[in-house]
Amino acid sequence: MDPIKLLESTLSLAPFEYLREVWVAAGMNPALAKVITDVIGVVILASFCLLIVLFLIWLERKVLARMQDRIGPNRVGGKFGLLQTLADALKLVSKEAITPAGADKIAFNLAPILMVMTALLMWAVIPFAPGVIGSDLNIGLFYILAVSSASVVCLLLAGWGSNNKYALLGAFRAVAQMVSYEVPMVLSLLVPLILARSMQMGEIIAAQTIPFLILAPISALIFFISALAETGRTPFDLLEAESEIIAGFHIEYGGMKWSMFMLAEFVGTLFMSALFTTVYLGGWRFFGVENVVLGNIQIGNLLAMLVFFLKTFAVFMVFIWIRGTLPRVRIDQLLDFNWKFLVPLTIVLTMMVVILDKVLELNGIAGWNRAIVHLISNVVLAFITLELLRRRGRQIREEMEGSRQAGPDDHHDADGHGHEADHGHGHELAHAAGD
Amino acid sequence: MTAQQIIFIVISAATIVSALIVVTNRNLFHAALALMASFLGVAGLYVLLDAGFFAAAQLLIYIGAISILVIFAIMLTRRLMSASEPSFNSQWVMGLVASVLVFGLFLYVIIQAWGGAVAQTFPVLQAPMEAPGIADSIRALGAALVDPNGYVLPFEVASVLLLGALIGAIVVAQPEKKS
Numbered sequence A: 001m002d003p004i005k006l007l008e009s010t011l012s013l014a015p016f017e018y019l020r021e022v023w024v025a026a027g028m029n030p031a032l033a034k035v036i037t038d039v040i041g042v043v044i045l046a047s048f049c050l051l052i053v054l055f056l057i058w059l060e061r062k063v064l065a066r067m068q069d070r071i072g073p074n075r076v077g078g079k080f081g082l083l084q085t086l087a088d089a090l091k092l093v094s095k096e097a098i099t100p101a102g103a104d105k106i107a108f109n110l111a112p113i114l115m116v117m118t119a120l121l122m123w124a125v126i127p128f129a130p131g132v133i134g135s136d137l138n139i140g141l142f143y144i145l146a147v148s149s150a151s152v153v154c155l156l157l158a159g160w161g162s163n164n165k166y167a168l169l170g171a172f173r174a175v176a177q178m179v180s181y182e183v184p185m186v187l188s189l190l191v192p193l194i195l196a197r198s199m200q201m202g203e204i205i206a207a208q209t210i211p212f213l214i215l216a217p218i219s220a221l222i223f224f225i226s227a228l229a230e231t232g233r234t235p236f237d238l239l240e241a242e243s244e245i246i247a248g249f250h251i252e253y254g255g256m257k258w259s260m261f262m263l264a265e266f267v268g269t270l271f272m273s274a275l276f277t278t279v280y281l282g283g284w285r286f287f288g289v290e291n292v293v294l295g296n297i298q299i300g301n302l303l304a305m306l307v308f309f310l311k312t313f314a315v316f317m318v319f320i321w322i323r324g325t326l327p328r329v330r331i332d333q334l335l336d337f338n339w340k341f342l343v344p345l346t347i348v349l350t351m352m353v354v355i356l357d358k359v360l361e362l363n364g365i366a367g368w369n370r371a372i373v374h375l376i377s378n379v380v381l382a383f384i385t386l387e388l389l390r391r392r393g394r395q396i397r398e399e400m401e402g403s404r405q406a407g408p409d410d411h412h413d414a415d416g417h418g419h420e421a422d423h424g425h426g427h428e429l430a431h432a433a434g435d
Numbered sequence B: 001m002t003a004q005q006i007i008f009i010v011i012s013a014a015t016i017v018s019a020l021i022v023v024t025n026r027n028l029f030h031a032a033l034a035l036m037a038s039f040l041g042v043a044g045l046y047v048l049l050d051a052g053f054f055a056a057a058q059l060l061i062y063i064g065a066i067s068i069l070v071i072f073a074i075m076l077t078r079r080l081m082s083a084s085e086p087s088f089n090s091q092w093v094m095g096l097v098a099s100v101l102v103f104g105l106f107l108y109v110i111i112q113a114w115g116g117a118v119a120q121t122f123p124v125l126q127a128p129m130e131a132p133g134i135a136d137s138i139r140a141l142g143a144a145l146v147d148p149n150g151y152v153l154p155f156e157v158a159s160v161l162l163l164g165a166l167i168g169a170i171v172v173a174q175p176e177k178k179s
Helices: A003-013 A017-027 A030-067 A084-094 A106-126 A140-161 A164-197 A200-206 A217-230 A255-280 A300-325 A331-362 A367-406 A411-435 B003-024 B030-047 B053-079 B092-115 B137-145 B152-173
Strands: none
Touching: A003 B003, A017 A030, A017 A106, A030 A084, A030 A106, A030 A255, A030 A300, A106 A140, A106 A255, A106 B030, A140 A164, A140 A200, A140 A255, A140 B030, A164 A200, A164 A217, A164 A255, A164 A331, A164 B053, A200 A255, A200 B152, A217 A255, A217 A300, A217 A331, A217 A367, A255 B137, A411 B137, B003 B030, B030 B053, B053 B137
């Protein structure tokens, strides 16, 4: 084995191909060589995802602190508190692993493990750079949806296995939220899928000579909102609404078992950022940076990976930004917003894109012309939606003001409750229209 | 025995064992979990057959939706934390008859296939990993579903059935009008 060649192949992000070549030349069974390199690849990818969480938590705390005019962690690990999360993790590891009496041992202990597993499994189809992908399945996008739907099971396992009614109620809320927001998420991901004519991640990136964010901004926005809800982050962090339900489904968990839920949440959030990057921002594409060659090293792959991570972390920063900005919504608002607004809008959007894209294809319109037509149709749809919301908000407001002028005495007690609900709803709609 | 055959046997055994747990376990929640494991095993068999789309659909629909619904139904209707409970209806006779009939059907199909085209029915046993056209199988599947010469009629019938179920759900869930 030639170390310089190994270094060269590593810099062009293809060390496994080189290793396999060398091993097979040395007389190893090709299938065995493939298995060994695959296992190494899995270990590297999984460890990266787990270790980056240490950094992500630090980043989130620091950025949030800055937004709230605080300093944030600044004691452990130098001026910037870089080792704070490591210290926290060590503390969590050293805690006793408790299984409460009366808990279902299998369900209770299986839930955190499965949670982290599903969070890690999804990374298998994310392309980090040209050719650097766990497995470029022809059903890539569908695989992600399938695996992420399995994480709902973990919530139920945790909630039921804890033998605690608050945990169970928390799990019910969490499952209701995740199952509901899966619908707009799946439907909004249909749009880039239709635009790329493929579910394969490699082909979706190849189709994005113009990023899909320009072709499908509404779909991107809906996906982002659903991703917030799916990962259980503000303003949809009802899964762990400390002020309301203590801690939700993981109330009985402590130490490392609890931190595995946190781990899964952060891995999931970073994954959603990576998925957003891949599907809407063109993944590793950046003005043909992947074709750069330095000497006889294909350095472009490394640059492409850098671009991918820059985009991913930019999206992650938006996640943090939203956490620092928005208050939590109520559970009824959360479900209302999903079923009465997001789902109908996504269905209309998907049908519009399907018909429009077919018409454009039949007329031979492609490239920037196609992008501009799609953009205009999205803007028109957004305008119509906002106008409808505004009218509905005004209507509700007028009804409310009318009933207020009539005076409270004219109303039965039974009606009072209904008006209360209407009030909240109208305010929410008016607020949405005002935005 | 190839590695694929070993994997096939392990997955099938796990599927059958968890299916047995479903019907023998008296704890309803554990039975539901075993049902999920059994569904997962079937998804694994699909993967072995190179039907990745079906495996993902199995995971999404059977584990992500149907099992969750089953668990919700159990949690909202039965006593929640009771460790075990007696069987509360006597439909096991009908269940037995139905499963024997289905088993007979499967047996018949397998015996039919065994004589001639074993390779067609059991790609696992022949292991044609790099079969031509398999990479583009979902595109072919999608085209076949809307092809007049393919499966457009069953597809439409299934859609109408689902629409009917949807409307039925709305009717059932609608609050009764105050008179």
